[in-house]
Amino acid sequence: MRRTLSLFLLVACGLTRAQSPDWTKIYAELLTHYQAILRLDTTDPPGNETKVAEYIQKVFEQDGIPVTIAAKDPARANVIARLRGNGSKRPILLVGHEDTVQVDPAKWIFPPFSATRDGGYVYARGAIDNKWQVAANIMTMLMLKRGNVALDRDVIFVSEAGEEASTAPGIEYLANEHWPEIDAEACLAEGGTVRREGGQVRFALTQTAEKIPRGAKLVSTGPSGHGSRPMRTNAILHLSQAIEKVALWDPPMRLNDTTRAYFEKMATLSPAGQAARFNALFDAAKAPAVREYLAENDPGNYSMLHTSISPNIVSGGFQVNVIPSQAEATLDIRALPDEDMPAFYDLMRKVIADPAVKVVPNDRNERPGSAPSRIDTEIYRAIESANRKVYQVPTIPQMSTGATDMAFLRAKGMQCYGVGPAADMEDAAKGFGAHSDQERLLEDSLNKYLEFQWDFLTSVAMTKR
Numbered sequence: 001m002r003r004t005l006s007l008f009l010l011v012a013c014g015l016t017r018a019q020s021p022d023w024t025k026i027y028a029e030l031l032t033h034y035q036a037i038l039r040l041d042t043t044d045p046p047g048n049e050t051k052v053a054e055y056i057q058k059v060f061e062q063d064g065i066p067v068t069i070a071a072k073d074p075a076r077a078n079v080i081a082r083l084r085g086n087g088s089k090r091p092i093l094l095v096g097h098e099d100t101v102q103v104d105p106a107k108w109i110f111p112p113f114s115a116t117r118d119g120g121y122v123y124a125r126g127a128i129d130n131k132w133q134v135a136a137n138i139m140t141m142l143m144l145k146r147g148n149v150a151l152d153r154d155v156i157f158v159s160e161a162g163e164e165a166s167t168a169p170g171i172e173y174l175a176n177e178h179w180p181e182i183d184a185e186a187c188l189a190e191g192g193t194v195r196r197e198g199g200q201v202r203f204a205l206t207q208t209a210e211k212i213p214r215g216a217k218l219v220s221t222g223p224s225g226h227g228s229r230p231m232r233t234n235a236i237l238h239l240s241q242a243i244e245k246v247a248l249w250d251p252p253m254r255l256n257d258t259t260r261a262y263f264e265k266m267a268t269l270s271p272a273g274q275a276a277r278f279n280a281l282f283d284a285a286k287a288p289a290v291r292e293y294l295a296e297n298d299p300g301n302y303s304m305l306h307t308s309i310s311p312n313i314v315s316g317g318f319q320v321n322v323i324p325s326q327a328e329a330t331l332d333i334r335a336l337p338d339e340d341m342p343a344f345y346d347l348m349r350k351v352i353a354d355p356a357v358k359v360v361p362n363d364r365n366e367r368p369g370s371a372p373s374r375i376d377t378e379i380y381r382a383i384e385s386a387n388r389k390v391y392q393v394p395t396i397p398q399m400s401t402g403a404t405d406m407a408f409l410r411a412k413g414m415q416c417y418g419v420g421p422a423a424d425m426e427d428a429a430k431g432f433g434a435h436s437d438q439e440r441l442l443e444d445s446l447n448k449y450l451e452f453q454w455d456f457l458t459s460v461a462m463t464k465r
Ligand SMILES: [Zn+2]
Pocket: 097, 129, 130, 163, 190
């Protein structure tokens, strides 16, 4: 017993000596890299992400980390770097994106590429989306390399171009032309958050699935005629009736492992009324009324229940006194990961039930469909455990209604998890969120994220001595 105990202590101390980082120094360096890449304007289009790629290359090569610059377009470089493990487990991939959305500088308190520190925040375009992650991943690689940390699996760093406006020079190029260099068992990328409400950390949301952007046009035709003699066959009339039918339709609800766990766990963390609604989704008799409530009051959660349809562009007619012979509507359809689209389009035709209106699927298919990543794996459990340790909160898997670059990796079988730093729920509403006219992140949130990632890698990648 004594021997076991002292061996245990020795091992524990060894781990502490080898792997407990000097966080104060690390936070300072993390901030330096964060500010440096925030100050490089990579608004996309055009991107010009090579500026960030060159910065990372310089930083990594100073510490002896070999770097591959992978560029389909020389101005839009991606970075791949790898630290080798003993190969007993398959690699883990850390992904961030180098580009940002555009800015309207007139709207910013601080210049958008100044990375100004104020009140504990860093202000810049890309502060949240997504340069915090690039910076945290840079720092993680430097820590692993400098600590000469023994790894059971390779840790691969990728910073990619083109996430915001065009995946062709970024993830698509990497997945098609550099797959062996980035292939891994699992990846961490953007798409999650640690939710704070009223200053309290409540739970961590981890993106394990995403809906797939699909589309269709409704094309309505009828005889044209003189506007002074209204006709019940008017193409615009038929189109508007069809739009109303599909937009108010409650498509079949279907949960997957992610959304089932999401609503179950959210029920345990929500106020009574909301908890009852989430629980009622699992009761076939009560679910329709809840869906109606969510459709009115909670579009995000409602969209997670089924393939959704939003009519977003309407066109038809050209002169006030002419009844047009054609009118059309463009629909934004967000499909469940496993949706059978031909069958879904047929269902839409039945809902519309009007021979004058055709459903014309379009080939919008920006990102491939893929099964949700699993929530019963070592990787997911390590995310849960790191969230408990660093934030003392539970982890909830989430299916995002929007698309991310993880779709390309999941489509090839990689288990991908969208993670993120702690953020105040109220901050986005104040206009400081991703893609807003201001963007900011608490330095403390960035630091805590790095601790989370380090704890995660300690369990899934570092060799236990
Ligand atoms: Zn992003």
